[in-house]
Amino acid sequence: MNTTVETNSLELVGVTSGYGTTTILRNIDLTVPAGSVTALLGSNGAGKSTLLKTVSGLVHSTQGTIRLGGEEITNLPTNRRAQKGLCHIPEGRAIFRHLTVRENLLLQAGPGHEDELLARCTEAFPILGQRLNQRAGSMSGGQQQMLAMCRAYAHNPKLILVDEASLGLAPILVDEIFHFLRQVADEGAALLIVDQFITRALALASKVYVMNRGEIVFTGKPSDLENDDVFRRYLGGD
Ligand SMILES: Nc1ncnc2c1ncn2[C@@H]1O[C@H](COP(=O)(O)OP(=O)(O)OP(=O)(O)O)[C@@H](O)[C@H]1O
Ligand SMILES: [Mg+2]
Numbered sequence: 407m408n409t410t411v412e413t414n415s416l417e418l419v420g421v422t423s424g425y426g427t428t429t430i431l432r433n434i435d436l437t438v439p440a441g442s443v444t445a446l447l448g449s450n451g452a453g454k455s456t457l458l459k460t461v462s463g464l465v466h467s468t469q470g471t472i473r474l475g476g477e478e479i480t481n482l483p484t485n486r487r488a489q490k491g492l493c494h495i496p497e498g499r500a501i502f503r504h505l506t507v508r509e510n511l512l513l514q515a516g517p518g519h520e521d522e523l524l525a526r527c528t529e530a531f532p533i534l535g536q537r538l539n540q541r542a543g544s545m546s547g548g549q550q551q552m553l554a555m556c557r558a559y560a561h562n563p564k565l566i567l568v569d570e571a572s573l574g575l576a577p578i579l580v581d582e583i584f585h586f587l588r589q590v591a592d593e594g595a596a597l598l599i600v601d602q603f604i605t606r607a608l609a610l611a612s613k614v615y616v617m618n619r620g621e622i623v624f625t626g627k628p629s630d631l632e633n634d635d636v637f638r639r640y641l642g643g644d
Pocket of ligand 2: 454455456497569
């Protein structure tokens with residue numbers, strides 16, 4: 407019988423990876439349930455971005471297993487992982503600055519889904535609807551980040567990896583981005599987010615991992631973390 411065994415989630419078992427001969431991640435065990443937000447926290451250089459890159463295939467794992475929706479993807483190239491429903495929104499807003507907002511969105515849409523994608527994105531972020539013909543690179547940082555976030559709507563991803571979405575944004579825009587991420591999770595996707603705004607990330611998340619020097623040092627609920635020594639030791643203590 408077909409049971410609901412978290413088909414939309416990510417699973418890492420004993421994953422090790424790094425750059426060249428340098429090992430950065432060691433023996434990572436991590437799962438991201440569907441329909442919710444999981445936060446990945448840790449100080450600078452802890453390995454958060456490397457973990458996201460290892461999941462999306464930009465960095466190769468040398469040991470361990472990665473599964474998406476129960477299916478092993480450990481050795482698949484990046485584009486195959488994307489086809490299977492993995493969406494990585496990297497730090498630094500990977501948008502085409504010289505293309506218009508509309509062109510950026512159309513590049514993300516699958517054939518025949520152009521109108522649907524434009525409608526969903528401009529509903530989520532009305533300001534983008536007013537700027538469809540503007541060059542993406544001439545918008546504010548917050549608007550560029552909104553455009554980058556729209557990737558989460560392309561190809562109906564199962565898993566969305568979000569690296570530092572709020573970096574450099576005004577608090578009100580951060581609210582808008584976080585509200586959007588909440589909505590995307592409520593629609594059923596699994597989200598793994600890395601963010602410098604720890605308290606906001608914890609408010610959004612139902613599960614949290616803390617990393618230090620390439621290893622997971624805490625796994626639990628956000629409420630457990632607040633009373634744990636880990637918070638003081640690895641996350642600046644306030
Ligand atoms: N392309 C690379 N080549 C070699 N080493 C790298 C590369 N990218 C990152 N590293 C190293 O890997 C380690 C983890 O870096 P990573 O960027 O994953 O950390 P992070 O937790 O995302 O940090 P931050 O909060 O500053 O974004 C660091 O020691 C970093 O110097
Ligand atoms: Mg990083």
